[in-house]
Amino acid sequence: MIEVIFLGTSSMFPTEKRAHSSIFIRDGPENILFDCGESCQRQMRIAGISPMKVNRIFISHWHGDHALGLSGLIQSMAANKRSEKLQVYGPKGTEKFMYHLLRSFSFDMRFKIEVNEITPKGKSHRIVDEDAFAVEAFPLRHIIPCCGYSFIEKGKRKIDIEYVKKQIGITQHPILGDLQRGKNITLNGKKVLASKATFTTPDKKLVYIADTSYFKGIEKFAKDADILISEATYASDVGGRAEEYSHLTAADSAKIAKDAGVKNLILTHFSQRYTSLKPIEDDAKKIFPHVALANDFDKFVIA
Amino acid sequence: MIEVIFLGTSSMFPTEKRAHSSIFIRDGPENILFDCGESCQRQMRIAGISPMKVNRIFISHWHGDHALGLSGLIQSMAANKRSEKLQVYGPKGTEKFMYHLLRSFSFDMRFKIEVNEITPKGKSHRIVDEDAFAVEAFPLRHIIPCCGYSFIEKGKRKIDIEYVKKQIGITQHPILGDLQRGKNITLNGKKVLASKATFTTPDKKLVYIADTSYFKGIEKFAKDADILISEATYASDVGGRAEEYSHLTAADSAKIAKDAGVKNLILTHFSQRYTSLKPIEDDAKKIFPHVALANDFDKFVIA
Numbered sequence: 001m002i003e004v005i006f007l008g009t010s011s012m013f014p015t016e017k018r019a020h021s022s023i024f025i026r027d028g029p030e031n032i033l034f035d036c037g038e039s040c041q042r043q044m045r046i047a048g049i050s051p052m053k054v055n056r057i058f059i060s061h062w063h064g065d066h067a068l069g070l071s072g073l074i075q076s077m078a079a080n081k082r083s084e085k086l087q088v089y090g091p092k093g094t095e096k097f098m099y100h101l102l103r104s105f106s107f108d109m110r111f112k113i114e115v116n117e118i119t120p121k122g123k124s125h126r127i128v129d130e131d132a133f134a135v136e137a138f139p140l141r142h143i144i145p146c147c148g149y150s151f152i153e154k155g156k157r158k159i160d161i162e163y164v165k166k167q168i169g170i171t172q173h174p175i176l177g178d179l180q181r182g183k184n185i186t187l188n189g190k191k192v193l194a195s196k197a198t199f200t201t202p203d204k205k206l207v208y209i210a211d212t213s214y215f216k217g218i219e220k221f222a223k224d225a226d227i228l229i230s231e232a233t234y235a236s237d238v239g240g241r242a243e244e245y246s247h248l249t250a251a252d253s254a255k256i257a258k259d260a261g262v263k264n265l266i267l268t269h270f271s272q273r274y275t276s277l278k279p280i281e282d283d284a285k286k287i288f289p290h291v292a293l294a295n296d297f298d299k300f301v302i303a
Numbered sequence: 304m305i306e307v308i309f310l311g312t313s314s315m316f317p318t319e320k321r322a323h324s325s326i327f328i329r330d331g332p333e334n335i336l337f338d339c340g341e342s343c344q345r346q347m348r349i350a351g352i353s354p355m356k357v358n359r360i361f362i363s364h365w366h367g368d369h370a371l372g373l374s375g376l377i378q379s380m381a382a383n384k385r386s387e388k389l390q391v392y393g394p395k396g397t398e399k400f401m402y403h404l405l406r407s408f409s410f411d412m413r414f415k416i417e418v419n420e421i422t423p424k425g426k427s428h429r430i431v432d433e434d435a436f437a438v439e440a441f442p443l444r445h446i447i448p449c450c451g452y453s454f455i456e457k458g459k460r461k462i463d464i465e466y467v468k469k470q471i472g473i474t475q476h477p478i479l480g481d482l483q484r485g486k487n488i489t490l491n492g493k494k495v496l497a498s499k500a501t502f503t504t505p506d507k508k509l510v511y512i513a514d515t516s517y518f519k520g521i522e523k524f525a526k527d528a529d530i531l532i533s534e535a536t537y538a539s540d541v542g543g544r545a546e547e548y549s550h551l552t553a554a555d556s557a558k559i560a561k562d563a564g565v566k567n568l569i570l571t572h573f574s575q576r577y578t579s580l581k582p583i584e585d586d587a588k589k590i591f592p593h594v595a596l597a598n599d600f601d602k603f604v605i606a
Contacts, residue, residue, distance in 0.1 A: 039317075071341075
């Protein structure tokens with residue numbers, strides 16, 4: 001089960017109701033962040049999430065509204081005597097920005113930070129590949145280098161109990177553990193092939209499209225996502241403003257969702273100009289009906 | 304009139320109710336900050352204060368909880384096309400920290416930032432001296448270099464109208480403007496000395512004691528303040544913890560207030576361990592009765 005909690009849903013300027021961009025993702029023991037805007041640590045605290053458990057932070061790009069919560073989070077981790085390594089991922093420039101960030105205030109560094117600068121070109125690149133999950137990065141087109149990310153909970157091999165019962169007459173036995181690990185087994189002289197006695201549940205996929213202009217082919221990065229989280233800074237009421245600032249409108253995001261065949265679309269990163277999000281919601285729903293608009297502390301689940 | 308608005312009143316770890324340290328001070332056209340903790344710009348927005356108007360920021364020390372709001376504030380100023388110079392003041396290390404801070408994220412720098420590194424030794428140093436106000440810095444004793452600051456609204460020269468009437472029989476005349484500027488005047492052959500016909504209202508003084516151990520003589524920096532704002536991270540219930548982490552207890556702050564003869568004491572920078580501040584309030588009131596405990600967005604005025 002992938003849990004998603006929005007910690008900040010504003011764009012460049014935070015508002016009373018919306019902090020800067022930050023999305024918390026929990027999948028089993030894995031706690032990660034997609035972006036880490038200013039006041040991320042306080043938002044986590046309000047949401048009842050321990051900042052200490054975060055092991056990987058993926059920065060889409062180095063505009064302050066997506067990254068300025070990193071320093072405070074790192075300071076609090078250090079003050080809390082963290083010893084586990086923290087992994088930070090981000091586009092071209094990440095090493096330089098992290099170098100300066102870690103020298104921009106005074107704290108006792110007590111744990112290792114591994115900085116991973118990634119430069120995905122044209123297609124999605126798998127940058128984390130664990131047994132239970134993977135993360136992929138893909139290139140977006142913003143004013144500065146920017147990545148989108150996909151979090152993929154890998155499908156699990158399950159035993160087809162009916163099939164096994166038919167073959168060897170049992171439904172419980174320690175040897176079935178081997179089957180689940182994909183090994184063929186033999187019991188009472190009868191062989192059971194893992195390929196026939198097991199099946200794999202489908203992957204679950206969460207895709208995050210951060211700040212970007214719309215471009216041809218962008219939908220391929222969101223293909224078949226269970227949830228697509230997409231920035232939608234503006235509704236269509238702003239004329240050419242979205243292109244000018246390299247952002248998506250709600251209609252752009254809805255078109256991507258539709259073209260990619262995603263199950264659900266969640267919009268975020270709203271301009272401060274909207275005290276009501278109705279124009280954004282209306283524009284999106286005309287094109288793609290399964291849309292939600294994120295508020296700070298909203299929680300979604302891919303079960 | 305000096306207005307003081309608390310934007311953050313937590314210590315190292317922010318809480319649901321308390322953001323990191325930041326104090327906004329307005330005196331006529333002057334808008335300044337004493338410290339600038341993370342999420343300062345959002346707190347200003349919630350308080351209805353324009354971040355654009357801030358011209359001077361005084362950092363007590365470079366622990367993150369006192370300085371990590373600077374980047375976001377600077378980014379928003381730049382995004383809002385600010386052109387006025389911003390002055391940043393802080394203790395030894397400020398130039399280095401600012402150098403790295405301004406390189407730790409991507410933004411279009413559109414205005415000048417003047418960094419003033421100050422090293423007050425032993426006594427209070429006047430670091431800003433304008434017609435209407437002054438700011439002094441004084442040394443504190445923390446884990447890293449740390450300054451306290453005083454904001455002084457200078458007394459204004461007023462005309463003693465009764466005296467003038469007695470001398471030259473008038474109460475209104477353009478020439479009285481000269482008197483107010485401290486010049487002697489002559490009207491109808493009669494001379495009036497500014498030194499006799501005018502008086503100066505007392506200065507108003509706001510003193511900020513940031514993170515520090517208690518030390519002998521610290522009270523001299525708060526002498527005769529109208530308001531002393533002092534950190535009081537702990538009550539006396541924490542044993543030697545205050546000394547260990549170089550902080551003041553509520554009793555320390557109250558003793559300073561009493562010894563300095565201040566009019567009012569406001570405590571801030573509370574440890575997250577206190578869900579109720581009663582232990583801090585009780586400890587302080589035993590020693591100094593005119594004490595208030597700051598909450599985020601509390602406003603005080605020296606009229």
